[in-house]
């Protein structure tokens with residue numbers, strides 16, 4: 001079976017800067033891929049190219065055999081890619097449930113507000129959606145589920161990041177891309193996140209993940225290949241045990257002393 005995501009020679013230029021430079025990789029069905037690399041390396045920009053925020057200057061992106069290169073973000077979402085952003089984008093004045101209901105409509109163009117403020121006759125449908133949203137939240141975290149009727153704005157940072165994952169799952173994606181899901185988390189929260197991701201993978205064995213991560217504990221704990229981006233280029237790819245030995249990775253994440261350990 002061919003890969004779910006095939007990225008070939010993808011590039012984008014911003015003026016004189018080639019922020020993503022001829023990057024190629026694939027992600028298989030049910031596979032999890034971590035992307036690491038120094039600040040400003042081009043990791044988030046790579047997500048923006050794949051998810052249709054920016055059209056690439058060159059290269060192609062295929063999802064499940066469909067060429068999605070240069071498609072608008074809502075069409076990429078409809079094709080089956082969900083993502084989170086480096087900075088949280090929740091609706092603080094909505095409950096956890098309603099934030100996830102919004103996510104369910106990410107694959108249809110009739111969007112967000114429509115879903116929440118529709119006329120009374122569709123109330124039953126909306127209640128169904130609320131039940132489904134609750135089920136999705138619960139699949140990510142029992143603890144989060146207990147707070148499902150709270151406003152998203154009341155959540156601590158770690159729970160906000162988890163709710164974003166639940167919202168991304170709500171669109172029933174084939175591929176979910178998480179941009180630094182552990183940012184703002186302490187070690188305990190990160191351990192919980194590792195368990196949450198494991199739970200989602202166990203429940204949806206065909207769902208694929210790409211994670212941008214700076215926390216090497218999380219990267220080491222996840223299965224699958226790790227890809228290193230530096231100055232817009234892919235400089236290494238392989239299991240974390242191998243990639244961690246790359247000098248640039250040692251420098252960026254593990255401290256130069258670790259190189260001699």
Ligand SMILES: Nc1ncnc2c1ncn2[C@@H]1O[C@H](COP(=O)(O)OP(=O)(O)OP(=O)(O)O)[C@@H](O)[C@H]1O
Pocket residue numbers: 014017019037038039040041042043044045046086
């Ligand atoms: N819209 C844009 N216009 C111009 N330059 C941009 C744009 N978006 C990103 N860049 C530049 O592209 C480079 C890569 O940025 P990007 O945000 O992808 O890095 P990153 O690897 O995600 O870094 P971090 O780990 O800090 O999040 C940076 O030099 C950034 O300033």
Ligand SMILES: [Mg+2]
Pocket residue numbers: 043044045086
């Ligand atoms: Mg980034």
